[in-house]
Amino acid sequence: MTRAHLGLLAACVALALAGACDYDDAPVSPLSRDAGADASLPRPDAGDAEAEAPLRTIIERSPFGDVAARDNLLWDGDFEWETAFADSSGWVGAGPLFVPIGTFSQLRIGAACRSGMKCGYLAPSQRVGAIGVAPPGDAPVYASVWVKPPTGNCFDVGVVLFGCSDRSDPDLTLLTDDGAPDADGWCAFRAVGGARRRATCLLVEARFADGEALVDDAVVRAASPEERVFRRALAPQPVDRRAADAMRAVMKRVMVPREPPPNAAERAFEAWRRRPR
Amino acid sequence: MARSLLAAALALSLALAAAQASATEFDAAGRATFSAKAAWTLGFEPGEPALPDAGEPDAGDAGGPTPLDIAESQAALEGSHVLAVPRFAGVSIPLALPASPSSYRVTVWARGELIATVEASYGEGRVDEFGSLYPTGRMTSDGWYELETRGFSFDSSRAKLVEVGLFSPTGAEADAVEFVPDGAAAPSAACRGAIDDRACGAGRACQWGECRSMSPRVPRLPADAERDDLVAYLQGRFRLLFGPFRNRRLDLPSALAELDAMRSAADAWSFWRHFEVAVHRLHDWHTQSTGIAGFVLEQPKPISVCFIEGVADASSGVTSPDPSRLDVLVSHVGTVNALGLHAGDRLVSVDGKHPVEWARSLIGVDDGFWTASNHETHAEDVARLPGLIARFAERFEVLRCDAASGGCAGAPETLRVADIARVPAGVRADVSCDNRPRSHLPGTPPEHSRDGFYSGIVLESDSSEAIYGLEWSSLYVTGRGEPGDVGPQLAEAVATWRARARGVVLDHRSGFGGTSLGPAMIWDFVRKPVKLDSFRFRDRADEEGPASLAEGKALFDALGDEVEVAGSASARTDVPVALLTHLDGSASDWLPLGLKGAPKARIFAPFETAGGFSTRYQFGYWLGLGYSIAVGDTLAADGRTLNGTGVAPDVVVLPLQSDLLAGRDTVYDAALAWVRQELAP
Numbered sequence: 001m002t003r004a005h006l007g008l009l010a011a012c013v014a015l016a017l018a019g020a021c022d023y024d025d026a027p028v029s030p031l032s033r034d035a036g037a038d039a040s041l042p043r044p045d046a047g048d049a050e051a052e053a054p055l056r057t058i059i060e061r062s063p064f065g066d067v068a069a070r071d072n073l074l075w076d077g078d079f080e081w082e083t084a085f086a087d088s089s090g091w092v093g094a095g096p097l098f099v100p101i102g103t104f105s106q107l108r109i110g111a112a113c114r115s116g117m118k119c120g121y122l123a124p125s126q127r128v129g130a131i132g133v134a135p136p137g138d139a140p141v142y143a144s145v146w147v148k149p150p151t152g153n154c155f156d157v158g159v160v161l162f163g164c165s166d167r168s169d170p171d172l173t174l175l176t177d178d179g180a181p182d183a184d185g186w187c188a189f190r191a192v193g194g195a196r197r198r199a200t201c202l203l204v205e206a207r208f209a210d211g212e213a214l215v216d217d218a219v220v221r222a223a224s225p226e227e228r229v230f231r232r233a234l235a236p237q238p239v240d241r242r243a244a245d246a247m248r249a250v251m252k253r254v255m256v257p258r259e260p261p262p263n264a265a266e267r268a269f270e271a272w273r274r275r276p277r
Numbered sequence: 278m279a280r281s282l283l284a285a286a287l288a289l290s291l292a293l294a295a296a297q298a299s300a301t302e303f304d305a306a307g308r309a310t311f312s313a314k315a316a317w318t319l320g321f322e323p324g325e326p327a328l329p330d331a332g333e334p335d336a337g338d339a340g341g342p343t344p345l346d347i348a349e350s351q352a353a354l355e356g357s358h359v360l361a362v363p364r365f366a367g368v369s370i371p372l373a374l375p376a377s378p379s380s381y382r383v384t385v386w387a388r389g390e391l392i393a394t395v396e397a398s399y400g401e402g403r404v405d406e407f408g409s410l411y412p413t414g415r416m417t418s419d420g421w422y423e424l425e426t427r428g429f430s431f432d433s434s435r436a437k438l439v440e441v442g443l444f445s446p447t448g449a450e451a452d453a454v455e456f457v458p459d460g461a462a463a464p465s466a467a468c469r470g471a472i473d474d475r476a477c478g479a480g481r482a483c484q485w486g487e488c489r490s491m492s493p494r495v496p497r498l499p500a501d502a503e504r505d506d507l508v509a510y511l512q513g514r515f516r517l518l519f520g521p522f523r524n525r526r527l528d529l530p531s532a533l534a535e536l537d538a539m540r541s542a543a544d545a546w547s548f549w550r551h552f553e554v555a556v557h558r559l560h561d562w563h564t565q566s567t568g569i570a571g572f573v574l575e576q577p578k579p580i581s582v583c584f585i586e587g588v589a590d591a592s593s594g595v596t597s598p599d600p601s602r603l604d605v606l607v608s609h610v611g612t613v614n615a616l617g618l619h620a621g622d623r624l625v626s627v628d629g630k631h632p633v634e635w636a637r638s639l640i641g642v643d644d645g646f647w648t649a650s651n652h653e654t655h656a657e658d659v660a661r662l663p664g665l666i667a668r669f670a671e672r673f674e675v676l677r678c679d680a681a682s683g684g685c686a687g688a689p690e691t692l693r694v695a696d697i698a699r700v701p702a703g704v705r706a707d708v709s710c711d712n713r714p715r716s717h718l719p720g721t722p723p724e725h726s727r728d729g730f731y732s733g734i735v736l737e738s739d740s741s742e743a744i745y746g747l748e749w750s751s752l753y754v755t756g757r758g759e760p761g762d763v764g765p766q767l768a769e770a771v772a773t774w775r776a777r778a779r780g781v782v783l784d785h786r787s788g789f790g791g792t793s794l795g796p797a798m799i800w801d802f803v804r805k806p807v808k809l810d811s812f813r814f815r816d817r818a819d820e821e822g823p824a825s826l827a828e829g830k831a832l833f834d835a836l837g838d839e840v841e842v843a844g845s846a847s848a849r850t851d852v853p854v855a856l857l858t859h860l861d862g863s864a865s866d867w868l869p870l871g872l873k874g875a876p877k878a879r880i881f882a883p884f885e886t887a888g889g890f891s892t893r894y895q896f897g898y899w900l901g902l903g904y905s906i907a908v909g910d911t912l913a914a915d916g917r918t919l920n921g922t923g924v925a926p927d928v929v930v931l932p933l934q935s936d937l938l939a940g941r942d943t944v945y946d947a948a949l950a951w952v953r954q955e956l957a958p
């Protein structure tokens with residue numbers, strides 16, 4: 001744990017004493033990750049201690065992702081509509097190995113994800129940002145995202161809500177309850193902050209040395225009246241501020257008029273489709 | 278509590294839906310077995326009868342077929358082997374099905390991102406029926422997920438080839454391919470075009486004179502418990518995030534109503550077609566539905582005739598069904614299915630309607646529906662007419678004219694799409710519809726081009742008069758030399774003008790946008806710096822734009838360095854520059870915007886540009902279904918928001934039928950004449 005992490009934890013503890021970090025409920029992913037093993041799947045006899053461990057279990061989820069987040073202000077918080085053929089989309093990658101900046105094609109598919117079919121992944125030192133808008137009126141903002149770090153330590157990723165193009169709205173650090181993931185290794189980050197004026201983005205930064213973190217089911221929306229009572233906005237630590245500034249610089253390059261020709265994935269697909277039959 | 282109940286209901290609903298839809302079954306150990314009802318299966322096991330000797334994994338241009346990459350894997354879902362699909366490569370797997378009139382549920386299990394289709398060809402080397410596979414929501418703890426299409430139907434008596442196509446943008450594995458009978462096959466049936474859609478029945482549509490199955494091309498109908506959420510979520514994308522203010526006022530309500538209709542859709546095709554049409558109803562140049570059909574299907578009856586709007590002055594006695602619209606004329610032709618038409622001939626009607634009216638009427642069936650953001654012009658509709666006629670029309674009326682006499686026939690001639698020849702696979706229209714009746718630069722291809730870059734002294738001039746020209750369609754300039762970047766060519770052309778040109782004609786009559794850096798290179802040549810505009814990525818969910826010009830101007834004036842400045846101190850304001858526009862959007866809207874008011878620049882066109890002052894973001898659901906959408910708007914220095922209103926020409930020039938017949942290019946000729954009047958010393 002870095003000094004910055006300790007600082008965050010200390011701040012959270014302090015705020016918790018004032019009720020600020022006392023999360024009454026974790027971000028809800030209503031499309032249950034294990035909405036049941038397949039009803040048609042025979043199960044090993046529970047009483048047979050010698051029964052061989054199954055090769056796999058079958059899981060059922062909505063293939064459309066977390067659509068219960070009807071008013072999600074992010075374009076595609078659940079990654080379900082991300083496509084390798086897009087040159088501009090709802091998520092933007094930055095950091096090592098992202099070439100060119102602006103496209104994000106690091107997707108995982110299937111049961112490893114938190115909800116729906118697709119989720120993103122980050123290698124060490126990478127960042128990904130989700131593009132969205134500010135809530136309507138003077139409504140405070142609610143933001144949440146699930147991240148599964150490879151280390152099992154929620155402090156090994158940073159999550160910041162930030163103004164996509166400038167600092168006219170404050171950056172907010174999202175926190176977990178206690179820095180510990182749930183039983184499946186997922187960390188639920190969340191924050192509630194004040195009203196915002198301008199385009200609002202959510203950043204996830206990998207702060208580990210090995211492995212990959214999964215990112216899924218990001219939501220930014222107007223906070224409900226109940227959530228507003230527990231307004232919690234942690235001022236970002238320097239490490240978060242640096243990450244937000246770096247990502248903001250990327251966003252300013254990406255969120256501009258731009259119609260590039262078809263990308264490599266689309267060109268390859270079209271070439272294959274045009275093969276002689 | 279309510280939320281918990283909802284989640285439980287949803288889980289139950291999904292489980293029931295899965296039980297009904299599942300084909301592949303699993304034993305207690307989690308090993309997959311094919312359905313006992315399957316008509317065809319492939320597990321990629323050695324010696325399996327269905328296993329082809331060699332598949333066709335290739336990148337299209339990598340040469341001949343290579344063997345399928347099959348390997349033993351402890352992670353195999355079924356049996357012990359899996360198929361690997363390399364990154365950026367495709368695999369096609371031919372198969373033999375019983376000659377029974379059945380439709381099929383087709384499933385494939387995948388690990389990694391996999392685009393899967395199933396296709397039937399009737400012997401011309403083209404795909405005639407296809408389905409796109411989408412996730413069912415079933416997945417395994419070790420990374421497999423199920424892809425499926427329902428109701429895949431084809432005429433088994435005509436099918437020469439049925440195959441599964443697999444492509445991966447990342448590299449993937451596939452296993453357990455399965456075809457399970459899924460009801461009766463849809464009968465093969467001829468039809469007369471979009472006007473005859475009822476002939477095809479539910480879940481089908483008339484295209485190229487045949488009823489085609491549409492249901493297998495879309496995801497499943499969402500379960501009742503999740504449908505409302507899904508519709509509301511999609512409505513949220515439009516309501517909260519669609520950027521252009523004018524189109525929000527004019528078009529968003531009808532788009533949201535179209536989405537509302539998804540709630541009561543009775544079948545998958547109806548459900549998802551409402552979504553597609555809703556995208557169309559946003560009425561924006563950047564906002565289009567996208568899908569896989571354009572990649573999979575090949576035009577069997579390409580028509581190599583390009584149309585352009587103008588004035589039919591050589592045939593004014595023949596009226597169109599809607600005389601309030603511009604006439605539609607033949608601009609230029611190729612050789613494949615040119616139908617004996619020539620420049621100056623006229624397209625009077627399609628299925629009894631004015632050609633533009635007819636094209637607009639296809640909003641509910643044309644998956645490539647494309648429109649200007651403004652509500653006035655129709656260059657996009659007219660450019661697409663050849664393909665639309667072949668795909669959706671039954672008949673159309675043309676008026677043939679004679680170049681030698683300059684006269685036209687006394688009455689239109691009716692042509693039937695059914696009489697147009699089908700061409701061999703691989704043969705495409707051999708002319709590009711670029712809205713240029715003629716080219717005016719050396720080295721341009723006779724078939725015209727919408728993606729070339731041609732510059733030099735125009736054919737009508739010489740080195741002493743020194744009128745230079747540029748014919749091009751892209752303004753994609755990155756400054757980083759990315760693929761498709763025209764920056765270096767544009768920089769070289771501008772440098773030449775600075776050194777030698779006494780006048781310049783910029784022919785951008787097919788302008789497909791690019792980046793802000795593209796127009797800026799030309800603005801720098803024509804004008805001194807001026808504050809022009811500011812592109813505004815959508816900021817707020819409730820943002821509806823400035824309430825008045827004064828408010829907009831105040832906002833603009835407060836933007837500081839977020840304002841785009843057009844022009845440079847080194848501008849050559851003594852050199853006349855004529856810009857020709859016709860079908861122009863996005864950065865190709867910005868180009869004329871920045872030329873407006875420059876001391877020696879004039880815009881020549883028949884009408885305003887598209888008004889697509891935004892940019893697009895793209896979203897795809899497993900490639901089979903997707904959309905691009907405008908994510909912002911632009912504020913002009915005077916406080917106007919610009920998306921939805923194009924840049925009007927300084928000089929309105931309509932192409933004349935008499936000029937086309939005589940081999941003249943009305944708009945270009947007017948521009949050239951003006952440049953000659955204004956030549957720099």
